[in-house]
Amino acid sequence: MDFPWLSLTVAVPLVGALVVALSPRTGRLAQQVGLTFSLVTLALAVVVATQYQAGDGMQLTETYSWIPALGVHLAWGVDGLGLLMILLAGVLVPIVLVAAWNDTEVDLDGVGQGTAAGFTALVLALEGLAMAVFLATDVFLFYLVFEATLIPAYFLVGGYGREGRSAAAVKFLVFQLGGGLVMLAGVVGLYVVSAQAGTPSYLLSDLMGLDMPTEAGRWLFVAFFTAFAVKAPLFPVHTWLADTTGKATPATSVLLVSVLDKIGTFGMLRFCLGIFPEAxxxxxxxxxALALISIVYGAFLAIGQDDLMRLIGLTSLSHFGFITLGIFVFSTAGASGAVLYMVNHGVGTAALFLVAGFVAARRGTTSIRELGGLEKVTPVMAAMLLIAGLATLSLPGLSPFVSEFLVLIAAFQYHWFVGAIAVTAVVLAAIYILWMYQRTMTGPPPTVAEAPDAEAARKDLGVRELVAVVPLVVALVGFGFFPQPLLKASNDYVGDLLTHVGVVDDSPTVPVATGTSAEEGEH
Known part of the structure; x- marks a missing residue:
């Protein structure tokens, strides 16, 4: 189509961020304007979905020459993977803004911090840059917006949250910039390789068809994979994760883990497998091996946590291990499960962070040992936490189960001991989720001495909080019983990617009776 739907999808939240940043610094106007821009962005993502035709590869493409001497283009395009990611971001941002409506003026310790207008502008800026990452089809453009996402993310972590947030923001930035610098070497290397092959180009379509020398391809793969492993995160470059989610606001943690971190596994699929299939x-x-360590190690770390937000953050280390495992076992089941996992993890973890944030706001603490008893006085909030937790442990009937099941099937097909190690996370997840729920929700209800505001601690979820959480719970249940819409969007992409990599799934083996038994069976 001639209409630039993708450019508009990227531009609207960025324009919204600028408008909100220039709006009055008091009152609800900034938040209302920001929420409106986020809903318009969601509507654009839905329009893109209606224009998308499954099985037709990269679509709605826009390509504009930018820096001809370097072969750089302003290029956008959407396939099944990109479509799911922009829909995920488009849904989560308005939910985050609603959930954080009253939480951006003070942190959990009651210390004054940045304004609501600043928070809203940063959220919209992060959304626009994330959209650009998921839609970019030029590697140089991808790298620029990949790094640019760190700017609003840094200020969201450092400007809003709990005591110690500044140190957490610096640690986050150092890790991310380190990975980005390694990736920059790979971006420069791609220019050299493409120039040696003829005309320099950063277009994904040109690079995927490039006959790259084996050694060069492997070194470039390492550069790109390192950056994506930090972003995902993956062991051993994961240590920023728990500190960041432990100090940031729940809303910021949702954006970091459910949207921004998906860029890591997105990049593994789009660029590592797409440009460097042999490597x-x-x-x-x-x-x-790194994925298996992340799966098991992340689960054990989560079991030992007392801070509720750190615990949820560390569960994601285990989950990103599953996603990476699904990608690199090279099978249809594994890759489809990984793509599905990216969406389901984003929804489930968002619900868990937000409900945990509502719990912490009522009790004034995120320490699990200081919580307890809310199940009796806030049954709706307890139910939402339980559903989100059960989704995190991939209970059958909730959407993460489908994706985790596919990845485990692929792991066992790859090698039995890989599957055997990965499946231990099922038991470990049950331990850290159910034990967390027992300690935070069961027991005697909180007393005045245990909660700074006993009346607030006994309030169940309000309308605004339900508006934020219920859509996520509905999605977890709906896609748990009917995952076909997600699979329909991803299956053709997965098939094309594996064909490009040169992987063909083995056909199932069906034993056939021979000799007399077979003849008797025919009669």
């Missing part, structure tokens, strides 16, 4: 298969044993 991706060469690195598979090491990547699979």
């Amino acid at each position: 991706s298969q060469w690195a598979t044993p090491v990547v699979v």
